[in-house]
Amino acid sequence: MISPSLSPNTDYHDVLQSLRMLISPTQWKEGSALTWARQWFSQRLAEGELAFFNSGRSALLALLQAFGIKVGDEVLVQAFTCVAVSNSVLWVGAKPVYVDIDETYNMDPKDAENKITKKTKALIIQHTFGIPAQADKLLSLAKKHNLPVIEDCAHALGVAYHGKKLGTLGDASFFSFGRDKVVSSVWGGASYINDKCQIPNAKWKLREIEKKLQYPSFFWIFQQLLHPIAFSLILPSYNIGVGKAILVALQKMKLLSFPVYPEEKSGQQPDEFPKRYPNALAALLKVQLTKLDQLLQQRRACAQQYWTALKSHPEVQLLPFSKEAGWLRFPIQVDDPEKLLSRAKQSGILLGNWYHNTIDPTGVDYEAIGYKAGSCPKAEFAARHIINLPTNVIPEEASIILSYV
Ligand SMILES: Cc1ncc(COP(=O)(O)O)c(C=O)c1O
Incomplete structure (x- = not known):
């Protein structure tokens, strides 16, 4: 299972830090x-x-x-x-x-x-x-x-x-x-x-x-600390259905937060924002910041691998390769992104769907946030044709992903 879009950076260091903080x-x-x-x-x-x-x-x-x-x-x-x-x-x-x-x-x-x-x-x-x-x-x-x-x-x-x-x-x-x-x-x-x-x-x-500002509530902090622990259980068992069941159950119990609150899609402000940054999350950040160079290096190497493999592909549009870019995702444009995404999904690869909307995510009320359809045609075209390949994967996984393109 390659599931690079769900909590991609988490490894056992993050899980251990979350457990330490939880107690x-x-x-x-x-x-x-x-x-x-x-x-x-x-x-x-x-x-x-x-x-x-x-x-x-x-x-x-x-x-x-x-x-x-x-x-x-x-x-x-x-x-x-x-x-x-x-x-x-x-x-x-x-x-x-x-x-x-x-x-x-x-x-x-x-x-x-x-x-x-x-x-x-x-x-x-x-x-x-x-x-x-x-x-x-x-x-x-x-x-x-x-x-x-x-x-x-x-x-x-x-x-x-x-x-x-x-x-x-x-x-x-x-x-x-x-x-x-x-x-x-x-x-x-x-x-x-x-x-x-x-x-x-x-x-x-x-x-x-x-x-x-106030700090977020204890419950909110608990929700976020649970996230790396939950995903360390969900991801390895996602393919056999167990992981997905845990994910849905935790979301139903409101123990996991979504990256966008439902009311934000129509421009409203949830009570959760703005708040101060709690120390518990700074402790998770500390673990991640110590890995920043390694994370960036991996993403750049992965982007280079994609670019080399796809640069002569007749049906794929690419950006010129830049060594300076951080390549959080590797964007490509194809005629029919849905076809590629669903083919990969059938084989257990969740490529994710970042920025498949002019204003992301799906379900945003454009009128409420003041976006007029047709006003930014290039952005709309990109949203319709983009696939963002994940860059936090090892070369063998990148090769498997490339086999779907
Ligand atoms: C380009 C960009 N800016 C700002 C944000 C907001 O960051 P956050 O999710 O931490 O509020 C996002 C969220 O995904 C984003 O994609």
Whole structure:
């Protein structure tokens, strides 16, 4: 069974740490792991302010608040994104204005320029799948129009662009530690404001926002700690039906969380966001961050294997290979993705269906989040034709996956 889309980063180190934390509830909210994570990030980013939250969406929300984005403002976001990004903009009362993508699956600088109005107050540069956006063009556009830039590094921890670390290019950035991200603590996120940011008091506001927030409930933390343990049981027995039964049962008992809450699909804000980042999850993050180089190396090697195998394939569209990209997923475009996905599924390979919607996941109410069908044709085309091959697999598994393409 290759099931790279369900909790892909988890190994026995994570399971052991979850078990250790489960029996130490006095350390669930505050503790030394959070201090460790803060130091880890501050050593790797330029001088600035860091804050930690219970998700990437909470981290983005805090940045928008610290930048004073409010009702009546517009924020440029790319289409071909997660509803969590649109929602953070909506939750401060502003309007997400969707920009079409270029051939890197990131914001198209030309379309971005067309969408700037007097109400535009910020630009969010997403580095989709860890593939850097055309940051130099987008940064000079932002400079020309005097717009602050927030980099969405939810897929791009540890990645560089022309030798410069992603997350340090703009005024601010945020990272996600969600279950399917570069490193995972099931939920979590960090915000960062660069010292070069000119917005008055933004760093102070970010610090205050983090300080004043509450921690998530004990039950919520318990749910997340259970996740790596549950998946260590579910994945090995998924093929024989036992794993799937455990998964469904735990979800029915509401003991496992979904990556998107149902109300978020129509732009609403669940009570769970924003909250502070609990120490229990920082302890999971610590285990993962110590493996970051190894995880990135594996993903890049896997992407190289896919690219070499597929570069001359007549029915597959590929991006040029980049050694700098983080390749959280390896995107290919084919005529009929469903055919390929279901063939792989029949053989026990769950390839997953990331970004098969212009605004992901399936079921998002486009009207509620302000996306007009037809307004970003390239993003819509990509969503209809993409398959994201998993990159957290060993070469033998990658070869099996390639046999389905
Ligand atoms: C590009 C992008 N940005 C932001 C987020 C939000 O991160 P989180 O799930 O940690 O809230 C996601 C979520 O998957 C994402 O794909």
